[in-house]
Amino acid sequence: MQQQPVFFLSHGGGPWPWLDGPFREGFAWLEASLKALPAQLPARPRAVLVVSGHWEEPQFTVSTAAQPGMVYDYYGFPEHTYHIRYPAPGAPDLARRVVELGKAAGIAMGTDPTRGFDHGTFSMLQPIWPEADIPVLSLSLRADYDVAAHLALGRALAPLRDEGVLIIGSGFSYHNLRQFNAAAAAPSAAFDAWLRHALIDLAPAERAAALLEWEKAPAARICHPQADHLIPLMVAVGAAGNDPGICVYSENDLRGAITASSYRFGSDATPSGFDRIGGNGR
Template identity: 75%
Template sequence: MKQPVFFLSHGGGPWPWLDGPFRENFAWLEASLKALLAQLPEPPRAVLAVSGHWEEPEFTVSSAAQPGMVYDYFGFPEHTYSIRYAAPGDPALAGRVRELAAAAGIAMGDDPARGFDHGTFSMMQPIRPEADLPVVSLSMKQGYDPAAHFALGQALAPLRDEGVVIMGSGLTYHNLRVFNARAAEPSRQFDAWLRHALLDLPPEDRAAQLMRWEAAPAARLVHPREDHLIPLMVALGAAGADPATCIYSQADLFGGITVSSWRFGEDVSATGFDRLAA
């Protein structure tokens, strides 16, 4: 059966390994991630994670059988620099990703040393704490061309029929210089624009709208650097004409920031983690 595609918020830093107020900001996100595998039509073979924390001169896929860790954050407690998400990789899946990309004329590099960055392990820890589901990482391409990432998603769509769940990992608001109540209105405006594009427009129009994301309200304040938005373009390409459902939203992250996560797939039902739904 065809697996759905996701664009997910991965939260902040190594939050699943923390306690206290910082962790509490992500309680609603955590609940939505814990519920994710139950939405699948059958148990997945593997996850292909497109992280907003990995970019290369060309698209690159991780091919390690046992990926290590990339501690790509700073200022967190000492113990978070020795945590481990011990999921296996899947070299065969990495080879299939390269094969599909090549068939579409898309250059794809291979990195046998790449480990899990926090865009992947902080997302996967609540989803599959047993860490027994193979995870392969896929980079963004420098320059962040939305159309190039959308085309890659289209090329990788056959994986959905092969038991692979494609997950774009980022954040619908990502401006670390304005990560407080001052972000309330711009994040709300951008999220409302995104919600309209994904829920109200036909597939061809929603894709065209997302290719022009810089025209959205407050776009460059919300995403001064679009690394956390571009994984959505891969997910959107892989989704084809499948409908979208908001599977997580909140308007009070860190004092008022609006963020959301999305699922693309047929026969989608509400999951109860969209606080903004009518």
């Protein structure tokens, strides 16, 4: 079985794939990059493990539901978006494997039989696999946002890549909802440049060391006043091991001003074609 890569994806806002008009159009470049993701895989994954920035627990927790429901964790959107479905099956067997791997590494793991898909999962997966026919496992963050702990969890879960499991950290490279406007242009660009350097240019050990001190990066706390949307990256980088990183989506005019990006680790170094800032995009 060919080894799957690992991704950190910026997932967009709310239930955007189910909307029309300007809000949806603002994510057009992101949507195109997500639709292109399956072509970057060596084979169709047997399951997808999603670490979402929208689920946190006192300890790392996996959903064990065979048919997960939906978590409509957004506000102010049209009524129909509170009835949408992403009907992918769950992955109880994979959940048991994740708990096993975590505990073998000395990491406390919990289970939740009722947790459904939050929008960090279903809004990101809808453009990638609209058929919703690949099992999906949800894995929480740990609520203390401890970077070292999340890197360690990623390292513990790395064997899943050789078992046909695609690991995705779903967050956002910029996430300050109070400054989601033109004021975000300079800080988001500064932080994104630092993140690109850390994930692409640094050797794996240096990459992890830089992420341990991410708060020292330019505009770090302006871009992430709360770390929930950045911490899924740490699990992805831990699972990436020594694989190099490549930017698979970037733009500097998201919502008219914001610089945002997504990354892939492993498989190969082929650009996705959706890295505007790096010169591989349109």
